[in-house]
Amino acid sequence: MKRHLLSAADLTREDAELVLQTADEMRSLADRPIKKLPALRGRTVVNLFFEDSTRTRISFEAAAKRLSADVINFSAKGSSLSKGESLKDTALTLEAMGADAVVIRHGASGAPHRLAHSGWVRSSVVNAGDGTHEHPTQALLDAFTMWRHLGPRNGGTLDGQRIAIVGDVLHSRVARSNALLLQTLGAEVTLVSPPTLFPVGVETWGVETSYDLDAVIPKADAVMMLRVQRERMNGGFFPTAREYSRRYGLDGRRMATLQDHTIVMHPGPMVRGMEITADVADSQRSVIVEQVTNGVAVRMAVLYLLLGGSEPAGSLAEPVETPGDHS
Amino acid sequence: MTTYLLKNVSVLGGEPQDLVLKDGVVSTGSTTEGVEVIDATGLIALPGLVDLHTHLREPGREDAETVETGTHAAALGGFTAVHAMANTEPVADTAGVVEQVWRLGREAGYCDVFPVGAVTVGLAGERIAELGAMADSAARVRVFSDDGRCVSDPLLMRRALEYVKAFDGVIAQHAQEPRLTEGAQMNEGELSGRLGLAGWPAVAEEAIIARDCLLAAHVGSRLHVCHVSTAGSVEIVRQAKARGWNVTAEVTPHHLLLTDELAATYDPIYKVNPPLRSAADVEAVRAGLADGTIDIVATDHAPHPHEDKDCEWAAAAFGMLGLETALSVVQQTMVDTGLLDWAGVAERMSYAPARIGRLSDHGRALEDGAPANLVLFDPSVSRVIDSSETASLSRNTPYAGRELPGRVVATFLRGKATVLDGKLA
Ligand SMILES: [Zn+2]
Numbered sequence: 001m002k003r004h005l006l007s008a009a010d011l012t013r014e015d016a017e018l019v020l021q022t023a024d025e026m027r028s029l030a031d032r033p034i035k036k037l038p039a040l041r042g043r044t045v046v047n048l049f050f051e052d053s054t055r056t057r058i059s060f061e062a063a064a065k066r067l068s069a070d071v072i073n074f075s076a077k078g079s080s081l082s083k084g085e086s087l088k089d090t091a092l093t094l095e096a097m098g099a100d101a102v103v104i105r106h107g108a109s110g111a112p113h114r115l116a117h118s119g120w121v122r123s124s125v126v127n128a129g130d131g132t133h134e135h136p137t138q139a140l141l142d143a144f145t146m147w148r149h150l151g152p153r154n155g156g157t158l159d160g161q162r163i164a165i166v167g168d169v170l171h172s173r174v175a176r177s178n179a180l181l182l183q184t185l186g187a188e189v190t191l192v193s194p195p196t197l198f199p200v201g202v203e204t205w206g207v208e209t210s211y212d213l214d215a216v217i218p219k220a221d222a223v224m225m226l227r228v229q230r231e232r233m234n235g236g237f238f239p240t241a242r243e244y245s246r247r248y249g250l251d252g253r254r255m256a257t258l259q260d261h262t263i264v265m266h267p268g269p270m271v272r273g274m275e276i277t278a279d280v281a282d283s284q285r286s287v288i289v290e291q292v293t294n295g296v297a298v299r300m301a302v303l304y305l306l307l308g309g310s311e312p313a314g315s316l317a318e319p320v321e322t323p324g325d326h327s
Numbered sequence: 328m329t330t331y332l333l334k335n336v337s338v339l340g341g342e343p344q345d346l347v348l349k350d351g352v353v354s355t356g357s358t359t360e361g362v363e364v365i366d367a368t369g370l371i372a373l374p375g376l377v378d379l380h381t382h383l384r385e386p387g388r389e390d391a392e393t394v395e396t397g398t399h400a401a402a403l404g405g406f407t408a409v410h411a412m413a414n415t416e417p418v419a420d421t422a423g424v425v426e427q428v429w430r431l432g433r434e435a436g437y438c439d440v441f442p443v444g445a446v447t448v449g450l451a452g453e454r455i456a457e458l459g460a461m462a463d464s465a466a467r468v469r470v471f472s473d474d475g476r477c478v479s480d481p482l483l484m485r486r487a488l489e490y491v492k493a494f495d496g497v498i499a500q501h502a503q504e505p506r507l508t509e510g511a512q513m514n515e516g517e518l519s520g521r522l523g524l525a526g527w528p529a530v531a532e533e534a535i536i537a538r539d540c541l542l543a544a545h546v547g548s549r550l551h552v553c554h555v556s557t558a559g560s561v562e563i564v565r566q567a568k569a570r571g572w573n574v575t576a577e578v579t580p581h582h583l584l585l586t587d588e589l590a591a592t593y594d595p596i597y598k599v600n601p602p603l604r605s606a607a608d609v610e611a612v613r614a615g616l617a618d619g620t621i622d623i624v625a626t627d628h629a630p631h632p633h634e635d636k637d638c639e640w641a642a643a644a645f646g647m648l649g650l651e652t653a654l655s656v657v658q659q660t661m662v663d664t665g666l667l668d669w670a671g672v673a674e675r676m677s678y679a680p681a682r683i684g685r686l687s688d689h690g691r692a693l694e695d696g697a698p699a700n701l702v703l704f705d706p707s708v709s710r711v712i713d714s715s716e717t718a719s720l721s722r723n724t725p726y727a728g729r730e731l732p733g734r735v736v737a738t739f740l741r742g743k744a745t746v747l748d749g750k751l752a
Pocket of ligand 1: 474475476501553554600601
């Protein structure tokens with residue numbers, strides 16, 4: 001693997017499969033009484049969050065702690081980060097603290113790229129979501145979730161599996177990362193969106209695109225619903241929330257057209273009633289809660305592979321015997 | 328005042344000859360008495376370059392550039408006249424501010440500074456500024472622009488175009504439809520979609536240019552289009568000229584050389600407005616400059632302090648330096664490619680911009696009696712650009728580390744050397 005994880009495009013198929021296999025090992029740890037490994041003992045992971053995202057930060061924090069890393073949380077709320085102090089100055093501070101990995105969430109597309117390539121820090125940089133660009137660990141956890149559900153009936157891979165990603169592709173870092181990673185893993189991706197919410201140039205992404213949700217989902221093996229912010233109405237991307245839901249929301253009627261094995265996903269946080277109805281989100285097909293669990297395992301795998309080892313996780317040491325370390 | 332004898336100089340790339348610079352004027356005869364001889368063998372003499380689009384930042388942002396440092400950079404780039412854009416603090420929207428900038432240029436003495444007046448008060452796009460007072464001031468303003476902002480209100484634009492007819496002025500439009508470019512960060516295309524950077528679509532430039540050409544034709548006024556950057560814009564200007572409309576246009580050196588691919592680095596040294604465009608657009612603006620559709624090269628020299636570029640892309644300022652590298656970029660993109668000869672360069676970087684700005688003592692052919700404003704350029708050498716070597720107070724050159732052809736050897740302003748041996752005199 002490369003030293004940084006900035007884009008899903010940084011991962012070769014071998015890299016991505018190694019992450020999935022490692023995550024699988026990490027996930028089995030969750031079933032053990034002591035959920036902690038010494039793999040990153042003495043290493044420091046900084047969560048640098050310029051944008052509020054409790055769920056992603058908690059997921060990375062849990063992942064780092066389960067690998068026995070020291071975790072420092074820098075959060076924009078109530079600190080110098082929200083206004084004034086620059087990304088560069090913050091980076092220099094982190095460098096002085098001896099961070100081994102910086103997990104960065106930033107509202108500006110490319111901020112993790114700048115952090116990694118400007119010579120400000122020597123640590124590994126993990127993109128935890130940048131602007132409307134990418135969110136590679138979300139794509140990895142999504143792929144991991146699909147692989148666990150669809151892999152067993154497909155020779156252990158996602159080759160040829162049809163994945164529908166539905167919603168605000170234009171502003172979605174999740175869609176970009178998923179489109180890249182799922183293609184790397186051999187899946188066939190169809191993006192479904194109103195024409196106003198497709199980025200210019202999407203026809204060069206190597207994916208199928210459609211404006212017609214009903215035509216796409218009966219063939220899909222997984223349907224991923226993207227969050228749609230109501231504010232987009234004010235930008236004129238669609239006329240009303242009701243019209244959006246009617247044309248692009250996943251409700252019980254549409255769910256009935258899915259194949260038996262098809263799973264329903266959502267990166268969260270959901271806007272229930274907008275892109276997905278409660279009965280769908282809470283149905284047997286929904287793997288939304290499992291995505292959260294898998295998020296920790298995948299982020300453990302990413303941190304482990306970036307910081308520690310290139311070894312498969314099977315060679316990981318036994319769990320540590322000191323439970324309950326809350327640093 | 329020193330009299331210079333330029334031996335074996337190639338005027339506009341022609342046969343070697345001697346030129347004498349005496350008492351501020353050019354003479355083509357030879358003299359040997361009491362002169363300083365410069366061996367100009369292999370050097371090209373061009374009339375002093377005239378930039379129609381320079382940001383000198385003074386007053387207000389003297390941390391980025393001053394009239395003095397900006398004119399030093401101009402002289403080093405071979406310029407003898409620059410037009411200082413109005414987006415200073417305070418805005419150059421009154422006779423007082425334009426006279427201040429004009430005087431600062433005279434005091435610095437390295438390059439004539441012709442202030443551009445704002446079209447609207449405070450660049451706010453609401454009320455026309457006192458254009459007549461600026462025209463009648465000591466600065467004799469003829470070029471008016473809200474550059475950095477577009478005069479997007481069509482009625483206001485119409486009135487401005489009409490009003491400046493009284494003093495033979497021209498409106499230089501920064502063509503950017505504001506609603507189509509809200510939050511825009513880079514050229515809208517395949518790459519902006521991938522990078523997740525908000526797009527600045529070509530149509531936002533082209534729609535304004537088309538509208539302004541129609542307005543200028545309707546009211547019979549002069550329109551100048553700043554920094555044309557797209558193939559579509561070139562085509563619109565070409566059609567306007569074919570209809571005989573009084574429209575001129577400029578292209579920047581960076582739009583002649585650089586493409587939007589550079590945004591993939593997320594390094595905001597490449598962030599500029601209008602944005603770097605596609606390779607096809609670069610081809611089109613080169614062709615437009617070659618066939619005269621685009622009249623001139625203008626630098627849009629835009630200094631910014633380090634901290635405004637040493638950050639994430641979205642937080643960075645738009646703009647790049649251009650004065651000291653303009654002629655080299657034009658050599659690389661237009662001369663070395665065979666698209667222009669040196670006479671064509673003189674037309675596009677001196678004669679034509681001086682005509683558009685209604686300057687009488689700049690942009691003159693190097694003939695007997697002409698003001699001795701000229702540059703000696705060595706096209707045979709090349710140099711690697713080092714951002715720390717610029718005379719500008721700012722360092723935001725997009726060419727750092729690049730090898731560019733040619734070097735300004737000397738610049739003369741009214742017969743006085745402002746640059747000798749490639750250094751400020
Ligand atoms: Zn401009």
